[in-house]
Amino acid sequence: MTRTGRDVLISGASIAGPALAYWLHRAGYAVTVVEKAGALRGGGYPVDIRGTAIEVVRRMGILPGLRDAHIDSRRLTFLDADGGKVASLTPGAVSGGVEGQDLEVRRGDLAASLYAAVRDDVEFLFGDFVDVLDEHENGVDVTFRSGRRRTFDLIVGADGMHSRTRESLFGPEERFHRYLGYCFAIFTLPNTFGLSREVMMWNSPGKAAALYAVGDDDDLHGFLNFHRPGPPLDVPRNPGAQRDLVASAFAGAGWEVVAAMVDAMRDADDLFFDTAGQIRMPHWSRGRVALVGDAAYAPSFLTGQGSSLALAGAYMLANSLATHGDHPAAFAAYERDLRPFVAMNQALVDNGAATLFPTTERALEQRDRRLRDLLTLPAAPARPAHSALTLPEFAPTR
Numbered sequence: 001m002t003r004t005g006r007d008v009l010i011s012g013a014s015i016a017g018p019a020l021a022y023w024l025h026r027a028g029y030a031v032t033v034v035e036k037a038g039a040l041r042g043g044g045y046p047v048d049i050r051g052t053a054i055e056v057v058r059r060m061g062i063l064p065g066l067r068d069a070h071i072d073s074r075r076l077t078f079l080d081a082d083g084g085k086v087a088s089l090t091p092g093a094v095s096g097g098v099e100g101q102d103l104e105v106r107r108g109d110l111a112a113s114l115y116a117a118v119r120d121d122v123e124f125l126f127g128d129f130v131d132v133l134d135e136h137e138n139g140v141d142v143t144f145r146s147g148r149r150r151t152f153d154l155i156v157g158a159d160g161m162h163s164r165t166r167e168s169l170f171g172p173e174e175r176f177h178r179y180l181g182y183c184f185a186i187f188t189l190p191n192t193f194g195l196s197r198e199v200m201m202w203n204s205p206g207k208a209a210a211l212y213a214v215g216d217d218d219d220l221h222g223f224l225n226f227h228r229p230g231p232p233l234d235v236p237r238n239p240g241a242q243r244d245l246v247a248s249a250f251a252g253a254g255w256e257v258v259a260a261m262v263d264a265m266r267d268a269d270d271l272f273f274d275t276a277g278q279i280r281m282p283h284w285s286r287g288r289v290a291l292v293g294d295a296a297y298a299p300s301f302l303t304g305q306g307s308s309l310a311l312a313g314a315y316m317l318a319n320s321l322a323t324h325g326d327h328p329a330a331f332a333a334y335e336r337d338l339r340p341f342v343a344m345n346q347a348l349v350d351n352g353a354a355t356l357f358p359t360t361e362r363a364l365e366q367r368d369r370r371l372r373d374l375l376t377l378p379a380a381p382a383r384p385a386h387s388a389l390t391l392p393e394f395a396p397t398r
Helices: 014-025 052-060 062-069 092-093 105-118 163-171 240-248 256-267 306-323 327-349 361-374
Strands: 007-011 032-036 046-049 073-080 084-089 104-106 123-126 132-134 137-142 149-152 154-157 177-190 198-204 207-213 219-227 272-279 289-291
Touching: 007 014, 007 137, 007 149, 014 032, 014 052, 014 105, 014 198, 046 052, 046 306, 052 062, 052 105, 052 306, 062 104, 062 256, 073 092, 084 092, 084 149, 084 272, 084 361, 092 219, 092 361, 104 105, 104 361, 137 154, 154 163, 177 240, 177 256, 198 361, 219 240, 219 256, 240 256, 240 272, 289 327, 306 327
Parallel strands: 007 032, 007 154, 032 123, 073 198, 154 289
Antiparallel strands: 046 104, 073 084, 132 137, 137 149, 177 219, 177 272, 198 207, 207 219
């Protein structure tokens, strides 16, 4: 390839990566996206697009398609330890979402929409990843795991909470990871319960099990979440140990469906296990390399803002690069303008976002009382953190 002086490599093709690629192409950059997976990942657990992120996808022209993909869950039913109903509510009454504006879509549908918007304009390298970065005065030499070598002007890590880019540049994840006290497993299982466009969530102190029907499909998303004082450092990359840990946490659960979910988790070929945590960094860039989305500021699933922060962050980083004449100034502006928004959303976990998963009997009773009160109260207002960032008009190509 002939270098343009504006060559950017983005590591990661999930949410933040393709969104950033779209806006950087608009700004006149030559963009390459490398993705470890062999193809675009489909399916996946539903994600929310809220507040400021709605405006990002509107400006990208993909909002109508995402509205068509909107899941539109009708009911969220909470169950007690014995499987009895505590309350049945609209999801927005619990999440503080704005009905008719906020979206909930399958992660794969969002990723496919972003990819379709940019696939003809940027280069995608699937089935590969960055092995070595060597920065020098004129750029960054990149050696990929496949053995290919290229030189880029800038590198952006959009490779998720467990970012290889961040580790190679800033050091081990433990320096920046804030553990929030929970482990969780997500998997699919047969929809033998007749559920449609709804969520059923069972709780006992320190444990939650949810069945999520995104439509009238034959499959459900299963979710098992449990409190653990410290992170399980010995199991993250051991699927067998992960399954054993989850099964042990839910042994003796009072609702028979939980036991069936654990059995399904044992057999699932798509199990995703992780801890609930955040990434908090003093800086999101170093030299010619920057981070975006979960790699820089993962807020955790407890906030429901991971995808929205990724979309907003991609827009703000691209706009800063388009506006400023050099990357140090652009990276500084990106961080200055976005950090307050990130801080507000990460703080949601300290302001009640984890109350759906009480860890004590008393806290569970209090939560259930609040849920019953919601049946007679007006819908909860939208959370200010969702829309606290006003997007600038995208800068013209320099």
